[in-house]
Amino acid sequence: MESNTLRCADALIKILEFNDVKFIFGHPGEQILPFYDSMRQSKVKHILMRHEQGAAHAADGYSRASASVGVCTSTAGPGAMNLVMGIATAYKDSIPIIVITGDVPTDKKGRNEFQDIDICAVFKPITLESFDIKTPEEGILALKSIFETFKYHKKGPIHLNFPKDVLEDYIDESIMETLKYENYKKQVDPDTLKNVFKLLENSKKPLILAGAGAVWSHASDILLKFAENHNIPVATTYHGRGIISEENSLSVGMIGLRGTDAGNYAGKNCDLILGLGCRFSERTIVGIGDSKIIHVNLDEEVLEGDIIIQSDVKEFLEDIKDVHIEIDKKWLSEVQKHSNRFHINTDYLEIPIKPQRAIKEILDASNNSIIVNDAGTHTTWVTLIISVKTPSSLLFSGGFGPMGYGIPGAIGAAFANPDRTVIAIVGDGDFQMTSQELATINEYDLPILVCIINNSSLRIIKQWQDRIYGECYQVELKNPDFIKLSQAYHIPSVKVDSPGQISSAVYKALSFKKPYLIEIVVDKNEEIPLPEVSK
Template sequence: MNVADRFVQILEEEGIVDVFGIPGEQIMPLYKALSKSSINHVLTRHEQAAAHAADGYYRASGKIGVCISTASPGALNFTMAVATAFKDNIPMLIITGDNELKYRNTDYFQSTPQVNIFKHITRASYNPLNGTEAMYVLRAAIYELKTIPKGPIHINLSKDVLLQEEFNDFDLCYLCEDDLSNLSKAQELINNSQKPLFILGAGAITQKDNIQRIAEKYQIPVTTTFHGKGIIPEDNPLNLGLVGIRSTPRAKYAFENSDCIIALGVKASERTFPEIPENLIHVNINKDVLIGDYPIHGKVEDFLLETRFSKTNWLDEILEIDNRVEIEGLDDDLKPQAAIKRILDKFADNIIASDAGSHTTWTTLLKRSKRPGQLLFSGAMAPMGYGLPAAIGASIATGEKVIVINGDGDVQMNIQELATIRENNLDIVMFILNNSEFGIIRQWQEDFYDMEPYQVKLHNPDFAKLASSYGIDGARVDNIKDLELLLEKDLTGPFVVEVVVESENIPLPE
C-alpha cells in the first residue's frame, strides 16, 4: 500500500462519499486509488467548476466538499472558486497534485509555488514532504473541517510522495482553544436587556433547532445574514428577514432599537454591520472576524449552553411594522424580477442556486427560505460562473431537484458543465435570463461614471439549441404568459429554459 491508497482509505473512513475533479499526470496515483474505492468521483469539465461544485455540495447539505486537481494548470484553475469559498467561510478540502519534490522552486515544466498561492485563499495550505506528513495533515485537515468549519483547507501532494510505501499513520486529537472570558460580561448585558435581537449567520446553521427553541420560548426576534436565511423559516413571525444593506423594514427597526444584539456565527462584514454597535455580542469560532466589545471566540453551541435568556415582550411592537419590501415591475411582461418571482413561486420548496449579477439581487430579495441551504450564491466574492456548478454539487449532495437562476453573461463562464449535468442525469432545471448585456456593469457605467454603455452588450447563442447539443431538452419564452404556461408543467431536469427579458436596473441599497 502506498500513500495514495491510504489517503483514499482515510477519506472513505471519514465518510467522504463524493469528490469533484479532473485527473492529470501529477495526481494520477491518487486517481488510481480512487478508481478502486467506493468514493463517487464527479468529472467536471473545468477545475473552477469542480471547486464551485464542492462549495455548493457543502452549502446544500452541510457535508464536507472535496475537489481534486493535478499540478499548476489544474491547480491554478481552482483559485477563483477556492477564494470564493474562503470569503464565505465554506469548509472544503482542496487536493492538488504537484511535480516531484526535487523540482520544487525550479522552472521545471508545470511547476509553480502552489502552496504560496493557496495560502492566501485558504485557512491552511499544507505541503507534506513525505508520507507520514501527508497522513498527519489529512487527519488534521478533516478534524478541523468537521469541528472548526471556518474555510477551505489545501493539501498539495507531490507525485513521489503519493507513491511512497513507507510511512507512519496515527490517530490525531487536539482541541480548539476557545476564549469564553467575555461570557459573564455578555450575560450581564443580556440580563439587563429588554429588547434583545438575534442575528444569525451560516455559522449558526448546526444549532438551528436550539436557536428556534430559544427564540420561540423567550420571544426573541431573529434576523439573518444572506447565508443565514432559513435557519428559522422565513414564514415564522419571529424571523424579521435580512439585516444589513438589504434589510427588511422590521429587521432595520429591530437592529436600530435593540439594546442587546447577539450575533451568532456571523462573519460581520460591512454588508451586515456598516457600523459596529456598542451592544454587540459576537460569537464565532473564527477569532479573526470577531468585532465589538463582547467578542466570544467559541462555538455557538457552547455559548447557547452557557447562556441564560429571559422572556421579552417587544415582538408585538416590531410586528406592527409593515415588512413588505416594495419591488416594482413584478407584473410587467418582460421584467427580470417578474420572471424570477414566478420561478420562485413555482419552486418555493426547492434549492435555488443563483450566480452573480442583477438576477441575484432580485432572487435574494424575493426568495423565502424554509430551511438552510435553500438559496446558494456567493456573497463576499461573487464570481460569475458560480451557479451552474454549485447546483451540480447541491444535486449530488442531496439528490433533490435544484433550480438554477442564471444571467446570460455569467452562465457562459461555466456553461461547459451542461455536459456534467447530462452525464450524471441530474434533476437540475436552469433558467437563463437573457437581456443580452452585463446589466449591473451597464448600470454602473450610466449611473456612476456618466458614460454610454461600453463593452457590455452580448451577442448570445440560442441557449435552448445549445442545451440540445449537450443532449438536454430546452425551451425559450419571451413573455410572462408563456413562462407561466411552461411553469404549469412538471419540469424535470436536465432542462434549460431561456427567458428573454428586457434591460432593467436593480434597486441600490439605501
C-alpha cells in the same frame, strides 16, 4: 513490498472514507494519477467536471448545501491554476473545502520544467493553509488534522499539494491507527458566561442576529426553540438566511445594507444583540445602533463586541438554554409593525417580461427546490423577492461574486441533496462562463433546472456605466442559440418570454426530475435598485 506498508495515495483515500467523504469533484491529469488510481478502488465517487473551476465551485456548492466538507482535486500546473477562482470564492465566504493537487515529482520542482510552478505560493493568500507536502507522513497527518480544524476552528479552504512521487511512496500502516478524533468542546470561561447571563437577563429589547456560523453549526432547531421560548426577534445576515423560516413571525429578515424595514428597525432600536456565527461587516453594521453586543463565533479574528466568545454556536446555545429573560411585552409587536419583506412590484404584464416578474414566477413554482444564484442583476432580484424557509436552500457567492458559479454550484448541491431538485438561476453572461458543465449535469442525470435570464448584456455593469459615465462600452452580448446549445448536450429546453409562461414551464421542468433548461428573454432596459455612489 512489505505487508504492513501502505501507499500514500491509498492512505489519503482511507482518511477521506473514514470521515464520510462521499464525493470528490475534479479533473484528472498526469501528476495526480496515483490518487485517481486509489479512488478507482474506493467507496468515494469521483465526479468528472469539465473544467477545474467547475470542480472547485461544485465542491463549494456541495459544502454549502450540506453544511459539511466539500473536496476537489486537480493535477499540477494548469489544472491547479484553473482551481484558483473557485478556491478564492470559498475563501471569501469561509466555506470548508479540501483542495488536493498533484504536482511534478520532487526532483523536478523548482527547475522550471514542464508544468512546474509554485502552486502553494498562489494558493496561500486564498486558503486557511496551503501545505507543500514533502513526505507521505506529513501529508497524512495534515489531512487528518483538517477535519478537526473544520469542526472546532475557523472554516475555509485548505490546500494539500502532493508531488507525484510522494503519492506513490509507501509508509508504515501504523500511522493510520490514530484516525479517531477525541470529542472536544471549547469551554466558555465561567465568568464570561455569568456576564452573558447578566446581559441577557437585564435586556428588555434583545435581538438575535444569526449568520453563516449558525448554519454550519446545525443550530437551526435549538436557535428557533431559544427564540420561541423568550419571544426574541431573529434577524440574519445574507448568509444566515433560512436559519429560521422567513415565514416565521419571529423572523425580521435581513439586516444591513440590503436589510428589511423590520430587520433594520430591530437592529437600531434593540438594547442587546446576540450575534451568533455572524460577522459585523461594513454591510451589516448599516442596520445596527448602539446596543450592547454578545458575539459568538469560531473565528476569533472577527469577534467584536461587549462580550466576545470563541465557540460553536450550537454548543453556546446549549450553555445558555436555561437563562431567564423577561423582555418588554411590546417589543416584538413594535418590531412586527415594520415589514420583514422587501417591497418589490412583480405584477408587470408587458412583453418582453420584466426580470423581477420572471424571478417571481420561478420562485413561486420552485416547489422546495434549492436555489443557486450566479452573479449579476438576477441575484439582486432573487435576494429581494425570495422568502427563505430552510437553511442551505439559497446558495450564492457573496464575498467574491464570480460569474459562472451557478451551474457548477448547482451540481454540488444536487449531489449533496439527491432527493431535492435544484434550480440554477444564471444570467446570459454567467452561463457562458461555465456552460460546459451541462455535460456533467447530463452525464449524471442530475435533477437540475437551469434558468437563463437573458437580457443580451452584462446588465449590472451596463447600469453602473450609464450611471457613472453616461455611456456604455463592451457590455452588449451577441449570444448563441441557448436552446440549440442545450440540445447539443442532450438536455431538453424551452424558450419563453411572456408572463405566465415561466411558472408553467418551471412546474413542467421540475416534474421530470431530470436535467432541463429554460431560456427567459427579459426586458434588457430594466434596472435594479442601486445604492447611492459618488462619481
